[in-house]
Amino acid sequence: MRAFQLNPADTVATMLADAPAGDVQIVGTSQIVRAVEAIAMGHKIAIVAMKERDPVIKYGISIGTATQTIEPGQWVHLHNCRSQLDERSNGFDLYTGQSGDILYE
Amino acid sequence: MDLIFTPGNRATFFMNSKPWQGYQRADGRKGIRNLVLVIYTVECAQHVAHAIAAHEPDVHVIGFPGCYDNAYAVRLLLALAQHPNVGAVLAVGLGCEYTRPAAIAEAVKRSHRPSEWFYIQEHGGTRASIVHGKALVSSLRQRMEAQAERVPLGWSDLTIGCECGGSDGTSGLAGNPVVGRFFDRLVDQGGTAVFEEIVEMIGLREVLLTRAATPTVAEMLGKTYDKADAYCKSVQQYSVSPGNFAGGLTTIEEKSMGALAKSGSRPIQGVIRVSEKPSHAGLWMLDSVPDEHFMQFGYTNPNDTEGIMDLISVGAQIVLFVTGRGSVIGSPVAPLIKITGNERTFASMPEDMDFDASPVLKGTRTLDESAGELERLVARVAAGEPTKPELLCHREYFIMYKHQNVPSLKQGCRF
Numbered sequence: 001m002r003a004f005q006l007n008p009a010d011t012v013a014t015m016l017a018d019a020p021a022g023d024v025q026i027v028g029t030s031q032i033v034r035a036v037e038a039i040a041m042g043h044k045i046a047i048v049a050m051k052e053r054d055p056v057i058k059y060g061i062s063i064g065t066a067t068q069t070i071e072p073g074q075w076v077h078l079h080n081c082r083s084q085l086d087e088r089s090n091g092f093d094l095y096t097g098q099s100g101d102i103l104y105e
Numbered sequence: 106m107d108l109i110f111t112p113g114n115r116a117t118f119f120m121n122s123k124p125w126q127g128y129q130r131a132d133g134r135k136g137i138r139n140l141v142l143v144i145y146t147v148e149c150a151q152h153v154a155h156a157i158a159a160h161e162p163d164v165h166v167i168g169f170p171g172c173y174d175n176a177y178a179v180r181l182l183l184a185l186a187q188h189p190n191v192g193a194v195l196a197v198g199l200g201c202e203y204t205r206p207a208a209i210a211e212a213v214k215r216s217h218r219p220s221e222w223f224y225i226q227e228h229g230g231t232r233a234s235i236v237h238g239k240a241l242v243s244s245l246r247q248r249m250e251a252q253a254e255r256v257p258l259g260w261s262d263l264t265i266g267c268e269c270g271g272s273d274g275t276s277g278l279a280g281n282p283v284v285g286r287f288f289d290r291l292v293d294q295g296g297t298a299v300f301e302e303i304v305e306m307i308g309l310r311e312v313l314l315t316r317a318a319t320p321t322v323a324e325m326l327g328k329t330y331d332k333a334d335a336y337c338k339s340v341q342q343y344s345v346s347p348g349n350f351a352g353g354l355t356t357i358e359e360k361s362m363g364a365l366a367k368s369g370s371r372p373i374q375g376v377i378r379v380s381e382k383p384s385h386a387g388l389w390m391l392d393s394v395p396d397e398h399f400m401q402f403g404y405t406n407p408n409d410t411e412g413i414m415d416l417i418s419v420g421a422q423i424v425l426f427v428t429g430r431g432s433v434i435g436s437p438v439a440p441l442i443k444i445t446g447n448e449r450t451f452a453s454m455p456e457d458m459d460f461d462a463s464p465v466l467k468g469t470r471t472l473d474e475s476a477g478e479l480e481r482l483v484a485r486v487a488a489g490e491p492t493k494p495e496l497l498c499h500r501e502y503f504i505m506y507k508h509q510n511v512p513s514l515k516q517g518c519r520f
């Protein structure tokens with residue numbers, strides 16, 4: 001399984017295919033990160049350890065803030081990373097991205 | 106012909122390729138299609154307008170649903186009516202709305218295109234209006250074809266727009282970067298490239314300013330960014346959707362970096378607004394965010410189609426649409442080319458997606474090779490080859506109330 005790191009400063013890489021837990025190769029490098037859980041294509045895998053409140057770096061910039069400790073190999077998404085701008089999205093469903101804050105009744 | 110582009114064989118390809126033929130318009134611009142456009146001026150005339158255009162492949166429909174008029178919407182209708190791909194216009198009204206079909210037809214006539222207009226209330230209702238409209242379309246088509254002047258067309262005659270929608274984790278890695286590389290080539294060959302969605306560049310103010318061609322442009326970009334930022338805070342919504350999250354994007358900042366990739370790397374010549382033509386070739390940013398006014402902002406692009414209309418309004422003869430998760434829309438007036446960097450999407454929607462950028466992710470093609478492949482597809486479409494949405498007759502449009510460049514907003518009511 002392979003993942004793509006866009007910038008040398010990045011703390012996450014993007015999965016190029018759906019991957020089960022196991023070894024993930026960072027494209028263009030010899031680095032292997034062991035995914036500790038299944039991660040879907042287009043989603044992010046942590047490639048270094050991050051503490052709570054650390055920036056999550058992709059494209060060489062902070063794309064959000066870690067809301068808990070993140071170990072290398074973990075899936076990085078709404079459950080452990082929040083936007084510095086957008087308050088609404090962290091309550092969204094982790095898998096479907098659907099909002100739950102507007103009631104259909 | 107299927108050449109892999111390298112700097113060395115690029116010139117050979119263009120020397121070997123036949124020159125494209127375009128349609129010369131009186132304002133100097135050139136079209137890649139020759140269409141009759143039916144424009145309705147209120148929702149009440151919508152059914153009749155579509156019935157007039159039914160079973161006429163070269164007749165497209167747009168319209169404005171509101172009964173009260175809106176300066177922004179009128180400018181947009183007129184920009185589309187005088188688009189290089191449009192050769193003739195029929196404006197159809199019900200008869201009691203504010204927006205005036207006669208004034209649209211008059212403006213089109215001034216652009217040296219044949220035009221007609223009528224009110225449904227003056228032509229005996231639905232059936233009689235459809236018969237009357239079909240007869241007018243037939244006469245317009247004859248006049249349009251009689252005055253059509255075919256001329257050679259090159260990259261410097263093309264304005265190409267790009268937006269993205271249904272983005273996922275592949276959009277910022279493959280789809281948008283391939284378009285960005287193609288935009289660099291287009292600009293280097295004297296063409297014009299337009300990107301929009303400043304609300305999807307939130308978080309990137311400093312990055313944007315470094316791309317400005319001059320200090321004046323940097324100031325314009327800064328102001329445009331600040332308005333978009335205030336807009337998002339005012340409507341309490343960032344431009345990120347459930348499908349984006351499901352596709353692996355976690356934050357608006359992450360989506361922003363992917364969205365900016367479609368602008369390529371050339372300097373930004375300036376900021377244009379909806380319905381405004383770029384003053385010279387090169388890379389331009391389109392600001393489609395409403396200005397703040399008495400109803401706060403209203404909404405910017407409520408869906409992908411609205412953004413695509415904005416790109417066509419500035420004169421784009423072709424629009425590139427990057428979608429990770431897949432989309433089944435098209436557009437009237439200017440052909441839409443649908444691009445995905447997600448191989449699963451390309452495989453599952455083969456009749457809808459025009460271009461597969463996923464080989465860049467798999468490592469089987471370089472960014473340059475993929476951009477060259479896209480360039481050849483754009484060339485074929487400019488030469489007349491229909492895109493997938495054109496083959497499926499997808500012509501979605503969306504024209505709504507918005508306020509931009511309206512100094513007289515305080516007029517209207519006596520307090």
